Amino acid sequence: MPELLRQLAGLGGCTHPIRLDGHRTEYGVDTRTGEIGNVLHRLDSTGLPAGHLLVRCNNRRATRCEACAEVYRRDTFHLITSGLRGGKGISERVAAHPRVFATFTAPSFGPVHNRPTDPAGSVRRCRCGVHHDQDDAALGTPLDPDTYDYEAAVLWNTHAGPLWRRFSTYLRREVAKRAGLSQRTFRQNARVSFAKVAEYQKRGAVHFHAVIRIDGPEG
Ligand SMILES: [Zn+2]
Ligand SMILES: [Zn+2]
Known part of the structure; x- marks a missing residue:
């Protein structure tokens, strides 16, 4: 039991771990000659307490796995806040860079x-x-x-990814144009980056929340 508990503890509460079968052998290598030496470590999944190697499912949806979705949520929080105020290896100067928090919502397909x-x-x-x-x-x-315009609603969701890509392409073009720069010159002087999350609205339409930031040539 203690060994099984130790194995399960490594999953951080994941309720749908992926069960892997197989084995892994690590050998020591002489860094001068490149010669392969002794077996350093050997792992065989059948010898593990659960009979498998268990790895987190890493699902982002709380309805699928609450624990993994929570880890993802916290990771995303740190990723996005460090992009806004610096930290975690990002310069604190980003806090002074121009940025926008925008929501991209589908048009109406009919009253709901x-x-x-x-x-x-x-x-x-x-x-x-x-x-x-x-x-x-x-x-x-x-x-x-x-x-209700179901067809348009379905088309919107199907094309949400390409629509976003197109938006980001045209955004860069538009910003370059307003700065009076060619696209090539713009790319040498500035960078537009973003972090976005997609959500379903109650009506089932995908919408995006995004933070968009512009960095100058100095980073
Ligand atoms: Zn999980
Ligand atoms: Zn009603």
């Missing part, structure tokens, strides 16, 4: 059931006349399925 709030923060009635609960399954579904 929602929970509108007034400026005071209290929830108003949906257009269907109902006060929807937060976990009402109707939320995000079309008010009128006969007129």
Whole structure:
């Protein structure tokens, strides 16, 4: 049991570890002659307490694996904050670089059931006349399925990746143009970088949150 617990502890709470079968042998190598020497370490998955080598699933979705999604969430937090204020090997000067926090949302494909709030923060009635609960399954579904533009909604999600790529290409072109530079000269003088996350809205449309930063020639 203690050995099994030690093996499981290495998974950091992953609930769907990947089970690997196989073996690994490490040999010592004489760095002068390149000659392979003694066996230093040998690992055989069948000899492990669980009968397999277990590795984290690293799934990003909390619904699939809460522990791995949490690790991903924290990693992402550090990645993005270090890009905003420096740290973790990034210069603190980035904090003074121009950046934008933007949300990219799909157009309307037709009205959906929602929970509108007034400026005071209290929830108003949906257009269907109902006060929807937060976990009402109707939320995000079309008010009128006969007129909702499902085709456009599907096309939007399918093309969300290429749309983003196109946006980033045209953004660089536009920034270069406004700076009065050719694209080649712009690339030599500045860099546009971004961090983005994709999310599903209640209505099932992909939308992006992104931090976009411009760095100068000095880094
Ligand atoms: Zn996991
Ligand atoms: Zn409604």
